[in-house]
Amino acid sequence: MKIALCVKQVPDTSDIKWTENNTLQREGVESILNPYDVYAAETALRLKKTYGGEITVFTMGPSQASNMLRDILALGVDNGVLITDKKFAGADTYATGKTISAAIKKVMPDFDIILCGQFAIDGDTAQTGPCIASLLNIPQVTYVKTIDEIKGNIINVTKQLDDGVEIIKVHTPALFCILKSEFEPSRALINGIIKAQNIQIKTVTLEDLGLSTDEVGIKGSPTYVSKAFRPEFKHLKEKHNCVETGTGAEIILNKIKEIGVYK
Amino acid sequence: MTGGILIYAEVTKQSFVHTVFFELANKAHELSLKLNNAPVMAVLFTKPEMLTEYKEGFTYSGIDKFFVFEDEKFENYNTETYANLIVNLVKEVEPEIFLIGATNQGRDLAPRISSKLGTGLTADCIELDINEKGLLAATRPTFGGQLMATILCKTKPQMATVRPKVFKPAIDIIKKDTEFIYKQVNPEDFINNVQLIKFIKEYENNLNELDSAEIIIAGGKGMKGEEGFKLLKELADILGGTVGASRGAVDLGYAPHNIQIGQTGKTVTPKLYIACAISGAIQHTVGITASDYIICINNDPNAPIFDISDTGIVGDVFEVLPKLIEILKNSKD
Ligand SMILES: Cc1cc2nc3c(=O)[nH]c(=O)nc-3n(C[C@H](O)[C@H](O)[C@H](O)COP(=O)(O)OP(=O)(O)OC[C@H]3O[C@@H](n4cnc5c(N)ncnc54)[C@H](O)[C@@H]3O)c2cc1C
Ligand SMILES: Nc1ncnc2c1ncn2[C@@H]1O[C@H](COP(=O)(O)O)[C@@H](O)[C@H]1O
Numbered sequence: 324m325k326i327a328l329c330v331k332q333v334p335d336t337s338d339i340k341w342t343e344n345n346t347l348q349r350e351g352v353e354s355i356l357n358p359y360d361v362y363a364a365e366t367a368l369r370l371k372k373t374y375g376g377e378i379t380v381f382t383m384g385p386s387q388a389s390n391m392l393r394d395i396l397a398l399g400v401d402n403g404v405l406i407t408d409k410k411f412a413g414a415d416t417y418a419t420g421k422t423i424s425a426a427i428k429k430v431m432p433d434f435d436i437i438l439c440g441q442f443a444i445d446g447d448t449a450q451t452g453p454c455i456a457s458l459l460n461i462p463q464v465t466y467v468k469t470i471d472e473i474k475g476n477i478i479n480v481t482k483q484l485d486d487g488v489e490i491i492k493v494h495t496p497a498l499f500c501i502l503k504s505e506f507e508p509s510r511a512l513i514n515g516i517i518k519a520q521n522i523q524i525k526t527v528t529l530e531d532l533g534l535s536t537d538e539v540g541i542k543g544s545p546t547y548v549s550k551a552f553r554p555e556f557k558h559l560k561e562k563h564n565c566v567e568t569g570t571g572a573e574i575i576l577n578k579i580k581e582i583g584v585y586k
Numbered sequence: 587m588t589g590g591i592l593i594y595a596e597v598t599k600q601s602f603v604h605t606v607f608f609e610l611a612n613k614a615h616e617l618s619l620k621l622n623n624a625p626v627m628a629v630l631f632t633k634p635e636m637l638t639e640y641k642e643g644f645t646y647s648g649i650d651k652f653f654v655f656e657d658e659k660f661e662n663y664n665t666e667t668y669a670n671l672i673v674n675l676v677k678e679v680e681p682e683i684f685l686i687g688a689t690n691q692g693r694d695l696a697p698r699i700s701s702k703l704g705t706g707l708t709a710d711c712i713e714l715d716i717n718e719k720g721l722l723a724a725t726r727p728t729f730g731g732q733l734m735a736t737i738l739c740k741t742k743p744q745m746a747t748v749r750p751k752v753f754k755p756a757i758d759i760i761k762k763d764t765e766f767i768y769k770q771v772n773p774e775d776f777i778n779n780v781q782l783i784k785f786i787k788e789y790e791n792n793l794n795e796l797d798s799a800e801i802i803i804a805g806g807k808g809m810k811g812e813e814g815f816k817l818l819k820e821l822a823d824i825l826g827g828t829v830g831a832s833r834g835a836v837d838l839g840y841a842p843h844n845i846q847i848g849q850t851g852k853t854v855t856p857k858l859y860i861a862c863a864i865s866g867a868i869q870h871t872v873g874i875t876a877s878d879y880i881i882c883i884n885n886d887p888n889a890p891i892f893d894i895s896d897t898g899i900v901g902d903v904f905e906v907l908p909k910l911i912e913i914l915k916n917s918k919d
Contacts, residue, residue, distance in 0.1 A: 334729070416709075420701060446728055447849065448709040450697040453665075457701035462779035463665060465694045479783070484690055485844055486599070487787040494779045545706030549723065550736040558880055559896040564887065565906070571899040572909035575860070575881055578897050582879050584801055584857045585825050 324376030324473065327427050327437045328367045329455070330360040330395060332388045333445040356391050359440030363501040365508045366470055367438050368399055374473055377401045379431050383411060383423055389524050396519035397511035403524040404430050410529050413541030416446075420454025422539050425532040428459065430525065436478070437498040441466060449500070456498035464491055465500040590625040590650075591618055592681035592743065594672075596691050597632055597660075599785065603640050605755060605797065606687030610748060611647035612756035613714055614685060620716040624682065625650040629675060631660040631668060637766070644764050647756045652766045653679075659776055663691055666777040669698040675769065676703060681743045683722050685714075688747035696747045706739035708746045712853075712876075722746065731849055731872025751797055751855050752876065789844045796845060801827030802856045802877075804847060806870075807834035808863025808884070808903060815840050817907045818862060824914045830854065832864045848873040863903045866891025883907070 334352045367378045380395050382388050383406040392403040406426045414422065427434060437459075439452035449465070456463035468483040471490075482489040483502055511519075529539060537543060565571035579585045591614045596604040607628070614626045628649045632640075634656050644652060655671055676684065676699070684699075686692040688710045700707035713725040722744040725736045739745070796802065803822045805815055818829045831841035833848060847854055848870040859877040863884060864870060871894050874880065882895040883906050892898040899906060 415706065416697065417701060417704070417706060420697075444729075446709075449693050450700075450707060450709055453694060453697035454701040457669070457698045462777075463694070463698070464780060466690055486789050487785055489785050490783040492781045492783055497779070545704070545741040546708055546737050546739045548735045549717075549738045552734050552736075554727070554731070554734050554875070558875075558894050560893060560898070561896065562887070562892055562898040562900065565899050565901040566885070569901075569905065569909075571883060571901040571906035572913055574897065574899060575883075575906070575910055576913055578879075578881060579825070579858065582858060584879075 324370060324374045324436070325431060325434045326367045326370060326376060326378045327431050327434045328364055328378055328380045328395075328400065329423060329437065329439045329451070330364065330380060330382050330391070331357045331440070331443045331445075331451075332382065332384050332391050333357045333443050354387070354391070356394070357440050357443040357445075359442060359444070359501070359503055361508045362503050362506075363438040363440045364395055364398060364400070365504075365506065366499075366501050368509060370436075370470060370473070371399070376435075379404060379434075381406060381423060381426060381430075383407070383414075383419060383426070392524055393519050394511065396522050396524075397515040398509055399515055401522075403522060404527055405524055406527045408528040408539075410536055410542075411540045413544065414539060415544035415546045416448050416450040416454055417545055418539055418541075418543040420451050420458055421534065421543065422532065423451070424455045424458040425534055426527045427455070429532060430527065435476075435495045437461075437496075439498065439500045441500045441502045452498055452500040459496075459498070462493055462497045463500070464493055464497065467499045467501050468504060470499065589621075590627055590679070590681050591621075591683040591685065592627045592629060592676070592679065593649075593684075594686040594692065594695070595628045595630040595652075596687055596689060597630065597636075601633070601636060601639075603630075603643065604687055604689060604750070606689060606692075606748070606750040608643070608647055608755035609750065609753040610685045610687060611649060613748070613753045614683075615648040615756065617683065617714060617716055617722075621682070621720060627651040627653065627679065627681065629653045629655070629672060631655045631657075631663075631671075633658055633661050641764075641766075646761055648762050649764045650762060652764050654766055654768050655771055656768060657771045662782045663695075664777065664780060665694055665698055666779060667775060668695055669702060670777070671769070671771070671775060672699050673702045676743060684743040684745045686745070686747045688749045692747050696745060700745045703743070705741040705743060705745055706737075708737045708739065711746045711748045712752045714746065714748065727849075727872055731868050749853050751853055789842060795828040796830055796847070796852050796854055799828040799854070800857045801825050801860075802830045802847075802854055802858070803827055803860045803862065804830035804832065804864060804874075805835055805841065805862045806832040806864030807838060807840075808865075809835060809840060810863075811838075811840055814863075814903070817903075817911070821860075821907060821911055821914075824911065824918075827856070827858075832867075832870050834864070834867075861891055861895070862907065864891055865889045866894060 379402040442449035708724040
């Protein structure tokens with residue numbers, strides 16, 4: 324089983340601060356591994372444990388992202404690929420998908436499955452996975468809760484929907500977008516960390532991919548941000564301290580009547 | 587033929603047209619007015635004979651042209667089959683804009699199509715407009731809802747997925763004589779790399795309850811358990827509302843996942859939202875700020891939920907809620 328794992332480094336969105344001019348303060352915001360990708364990584368590790376094989380983790384990002392790759396290698400992942408080039412900057416999901424799919428084709432053309440997170444917390448587009456699958460012309464399953472069984476080139480997976488789950492049979496090669504699940508993700512052990520220090524992370528640049536500058540980064544992105552702003556909330560913010568008075572119930576009842584949703 | 591706005595009419599497992607279609611139709615109609623009355627078109631995959639059931643609703647949704655793919659095998663959604671057929675249709679019709687609901691299905695399908703077409707796609711939008719240059723300006727929350735971004739697209743069609751429930755549905759407003767165009771489907775169009783073995787229903791009814799509810803009583807971690815959620819249910823029943831939950835509560839098993847509200851749950855737009863023992867993390871509040879009126883009950887006066895509420899009660903839910911239920915019950919007798 325050859326597994327390509329895609330992970331993304333994202334700013335910690337719970338730690339976002341605003342400048343006085345209502346723009347995002349980017350300096351000093353910590354970068355973390357996208358929380359959903361933790362589960363994609365865990366899924367890969369569990370598959371390797373059961374079925375054997377090899378995992379290669381891919382990330383597209385600035386050179387600092389190699390630290391994050393190192394952390395993942397320490398979990399028992401075999402190879403790391405950093406897809407990095409100044410010309411990749413500003414890529415939207417299409418350009419990102421194009422670059423990552425080209426890198427997988429180049430480095431691991433004989434993959435059986437590709438695992439992605441369902442979405443990344445910075446953009447929350449959930450598009451990159453399907454985009455990679457589409458460009459590689461392989462099947463995809465999104466909202467995957469669990470990968471249940473692999474028999475030859477057939478994989479059974481469970482997909483989570485709003486009202487239930489689907490049991491799905493898929494032919495490999497295929498791509499899966501993994502949801503956050505209940506299981507506790509593995510932690511790196513000391514020999515894993517030592518082993519990871521000795522793994523050579525492969526760097527892939529634009530030149531290696533055979534794509535033109537017009538196909539990647541900001542130039543290769545069909546979409547662009549024309550405006551970014553802070554959302555406005557128009558709510559009244561009346562606060563009633565009812566701990567001592569105990570009048571909370573009455574206030575709510577009056578409000579409900581006032582706005583006319585309940586008579 | 588060129589131009590116009592194409593929308594995807596998703597058919598649900600229960601063979602209903604998803605409500606987001608009617609919301610998209612209404613918005614598309616509004617956008618079309620800013621594009622010299624560009625035609626509004628839709629595409630649908632359906633089992634034979636089902637169309638007659640949908641047709642009535644379609645007459646009110648302002649669709650000029652309806653492209654229909656009909657086959658027994660369209661009982662179940664299939665990413666590759668649908669994407670390929672739509673890609674061919676888009677190449678033929680050349681719409682300026684292509685809108686898809688940001689449902690599980692839509693978010694699976696849309697990027698598959700946009701990548702094949704090499705065009706841009708803006709995910710999970712909450713506002714759409716036409717800018718001064720006649721381009722689609724699609725606005726979406728990013729960074730967990732803390733930043734809004736308006737995104738433009740350099741290529742055609744300009745694609746976007748749109749969150750359900752953010753636009754009002756087209757009902758009885760725009761009547762048109764819809765032309766139905768049946769598209770040919772060939773056996774080789776069906777791709778079987780992915781096969782549905784079975785569907786296991788987990789949640790009975792409240793799938794759409796949150797979507798249509800006028801009153802939502804939502805609980806968080808501070809409801810302490812299933813018992814606490816029973817209080818919410820009791821209040822919801824008296825008021826004619828339904829129950830929702832924060833992820834804090836869902837993660838601890840107080841409430842099922844399908845009633846989770848927020849960034850990774852539902853977006854809701856009730857007339858009244860009562861947040862009980864919910865702290866108001868941004869990932870939760872992005873899903874509720876479009877509610878008409880928000881009341882919160884929280885014993886921590888510094889909880890961020892107060893900053894987005896119309897009326898905030900600093901108090902203990904286990905005192906306020908039973909009392910409220912009691913007064914409401916008494917006033918009914
Ligand atoms: C990528 C990502 C996506 C997420 N998506 C979502 C999402 O879709 N929806 C969502 O809800 N969250 C989401 N979260 C989680 C979110 O950040 C919060 O952790 C979560 O909303 C907290 O839930 P809570 O308010 O119930 O719990 P808490 O934050 O623990 O708040 C409980 C509140 O209850 C109050 N309280 C306790 N006891 C009482 C009492 N007796 N009376 C009155 N008040 C009381 C406390 O003062 C506190 O304010 C997401 C997080 C991430 C990182
Ligand atoms: N720059 C990237 N490098 C590697 N994988 C990525 C990158 N961007 C997105 N992905 C993958 O695509 C998933 C969805 O991301 P997104 O489309 O940004 O919501 C992530 O969970 C990753 O698995």
